[in-house]
Amino acid sequence: MPKPILEVENLTKRFGDFTALKDLTFEVEPGEVFGFLGPNGAGKSTTIKMLCGVLTPTAGRARALGFDLFTEADQVRQQIGYMSQKFSLLDDLTVGENLAYFGQLYGLEGASLKDAIQERVRELQLKPLVDLLVAGLSTGEKQRVALASSTLHRPKMLFLDEPTSGVDPLRRRLFWEAMDDLVKDGMTILVTTHNLGEADQCDRLAFIMAGELMAYGKPRSLKEEMGRQVLELRTEQFRALQRATQGIHQIISSELMGRGVRLSLAVNSNPDPVLADLRRQGFSFEATAPELPSLEDLFIDLVQQSRQKEGV
Ligand SMILES: Nc1ncnc2c1ncn2[C@@H]1O[C@H](COP(=O)(O)OP(=O)(O)O)[C@@H](O)[C@H]1O
Ligand SMILES: [Mg+2]
Structure with a gap:
């Protein structure tokens, strides 16, 4: 160094x-x-x-x-x-x-x-x-x-x-x-x-x-240190899909993004069963391949942490 x-x-x-x-x-x-x-x-x-x-x-x-x-x-x-x-x-x-x-x-x-x-x-x-x-x-x-x-x-x-x-x-x-x-x-x-x-x-x-x-x-x-993977589910039923994802325990966070839902899962978890579960519930969507979170994901995370710390 x-x-x-x-x-x-x-x-x-x-x-x-x-x-x-x-x-x-x-x-x-x-x-x-x-x-x-x-x-x-x-x-x-x-x-x-x-x-x-x-x-x-x-x-x-x-x-x-x-x-x-x-x-x-x-x-x-x-x-x-x-x-x-x-x-x-x-x-x-x-x-x-x-x-x-x-x-x-x-x-x-x-x-x-x-x-x-x-x-x-x-x-x-x-x-x-x-x-x-x-x-x-x-x-x-x-x-x-x-x-x-x-x-x-x-x-x-x-x-x-x-x-x-x-x-x-x-x-x-x-x-x-x-x-x-x-x-x-x-x-x-x-x-x-x-x-x-x-x-x-x-x-x-x-x-x-x-x-x-x-x-x-x-x-x-x-x-990488966030220990997560993110993927997007594109669908016309994005609002309903986002509500459905909130009940799934493997999902760390799910947010509406454009006409889709951005999901965040632990880096070592397999997203396939989660997606299969949502399809069984009647949703149809296209899923992107899982990738590293973005700096925006990190930023949102940090803002939420600092709010929790302040008790807001
Ligand atoms: N001269 C000053 N007197 C009192 N508060 C100040 C003064 N300068 C900056 N601050 C406060 O310090 C904080 C940090 O400001 P600043 O360094 O300008 O932030 P940033 O550049 O990241 O937007 C802010 O809350 C700002 O209001
Ligand atoms: Mg400044």
Whole structure:
């Protein structure tokens, strides 16, 4: 195992009496795209802001690239890039002026600043935008400019806070391709999202909910650890079929999905007798082959667990 590029230990943040983040511990390995997943209010932005020095932690430790992020921040600042959820671009400056401004913030000047800007403009296809005011750009354009401005100094570790929220699937895919290019160049990326399709593309994930780490690992391992198989039964009688499945003890959960029912069974149980039982009850349906649960299944499970814990 390579030495982690980022180590976070028992990171905690309280705002007054409210605990926004509780004892968060995880590691990011060099060269990975690490996904930080969780519903709104989970504590994703709070975590990133503490790691990027924008917010002071209440307790806990974090090391990046061999330095303590809270006591030796000056030594690592130049090697970290941060794209905030609100992009923090300057609306009344042009794209070119924004890039120059952020490049200078990260310590670039003269020829190295000019070269860095040219390179980012080329790689992220910003040429037609350079002389336009940021205020008039679309969300997708702002996202590209924000990505460019947070990577001008070629950071080793990049934090992206919901970089693709509010754009269409095509723009989202293009943004992920741009991220892949950065990783090929040797960058490590921590990206927050609440999009499960994006989460599936990450090398590893941390799933947080109400400030607590709920699941942590490779997407495939997390699905396997659920110990389940899922299959869909397609039928016109989906409502009646779903009611019937609720009485069958081998079935862990059954949900309506489109014009069908999504069943979840223990990974080692045989679905055939269950299906035969339903057919004997008079239902006709087509069943898909059993497969691994999805991140959506995991997400629903975790939400239900956390509700049970809170007694909701
Ligand atoms: N400055 C603040 N003061 C008080 N509460 C805050 C502050 N910033 C964030 N919070 C609260 O902390 C929780 C986590 O917020 P945030 O990290 O923004 O979540 P996420 O990015 O996962 O949507 C939320 O309940 C939010 O309302
Ligand atoms: Mg956020």
